[in-house]
Amino acid sequence: xxxxxxxxRYLIKTRGQQVTLSxxxxxxxxxxxxxxxxxxxxxxxLFEYFSETQRNKGNFPGRFSGRQFSNSRSEMNVSTLExxxxxxxxxxxxxxxxxxxxxxxxxxxxxxxxx
Amino acid sequence: QQPVQSPQxxxxxxxxxxxxxxxxxxxxxxxxxYRQKHGEAPVFLMILLKGGEQKGHEKISASFNEKKxxxxxxxxxxxxxxxxxxxxxxxxxxxxxxxxxxxxxxxxKLSVIP
Numbered sequence: 001x002x003x004x005x006x007x008x009r010y011l012i013k014t015r016g017q018q019v020t021l022s023x024x025x026x027x028x029x030x031x032x033x034x035x036x037x038x039x040x041x042x043x044x045x046l047f048e049y050f051s052e053t054q055r056n057k058g059n060f061p062g063r064f065s066g067r068q069f070s071n072s073r074s075e076m077n078v079s080t081l082e083x084x085x086x087x088x089x090x091x092x093x094x095x096x097x098x099x100x101x102x103x104x105x106x107x108x109x110x111x112x113x114x115x
Numbered sequence: 116q117q118p119v120q121s122p123q124x125x126x127x128x129x130x131x132x133x134x135x136x137x138x139x140x141x142x143x144x145x146x147x148x149y150r151q152k153h154g155e156a157p158v159f160l161m162i163l164l165k166g167g168e169q170k171g172h173e174k175i176s177a178s179f180n181e182k183k184x185x186x187x188x189x190x191x192x193x194x195x196x197x198x199x200x201x202x203x204x205x206x207x208x209x210x211x212x213x214x215x216x217x218x219x220x221x222x223x224k225l226s227v228i229p
Contacts, residue, residue, distance in 0.1 A: 035219070040221065042222045043204075043222075050214065092157075103159040105159070
């Protein structure tokens with residue numbers, strides 16, 4: 001079974017631009033979560049989607065948004081990029097449903113550099 | 116709310132044991148443990164559900180103290196392959212949203228040397 005894939009793997013943008021990252025979950029997984037990883041801060045939760053609905057959202061500004069499509073693929077968008085947005089963005093998929101928790105499978109991440 | 120992990124970093128010689136702790140101020144539904152090697156994605160190790168059970172995976176095991184909202188990861192007879200950053204994830208059920216949210220700690224960097 002194919003793992004979680006993320007595109008692109010690397011991205012360089014300038015301040016003020018916007019960016020869209022894509023994530024394809026493992027087949028059959030309906031839950032997709034996004035995390036921002038920076039040195040010393042661990043994995044900061046951005047949001048989680050389940051069946052095209054955002055279920056949970058972390059403490060990030062409204063510049064960070066996402067969506068999920070009917071095939072469970074998800075996109076994350078960051079508008080008006082700031083230098084502090086430079087990070088590794090990880091996507092994870094899971095079999096988790098509304099009432100049962102499962103482990104998460106992470107993709108390789110997208111390394112975003114804002115200059 | 117982000118769980119607190121300790122220690123932040125530890126260096127072990129092959130064959131030594133280590134314990135990594137994770138604590139939360141919230142009532143937890145479950146605790147997840149993941150390991151991330153340099154340049155790679157985090158990989159799932161184990162999940163512990165409330166009930167205080169202890170789980171094991173070869174020489175890596177973990178416990179969950181539901182009353183204290185704490186979990187500990189035990190690495191025994193460490194091997195070079197254990198090196199990496201270990202993250203605990205604490206899961207809380209939000210009845211309003213009708214779903215769980217997993218929040219990770221800042222990680223514990225484990226280095227095993229020959």
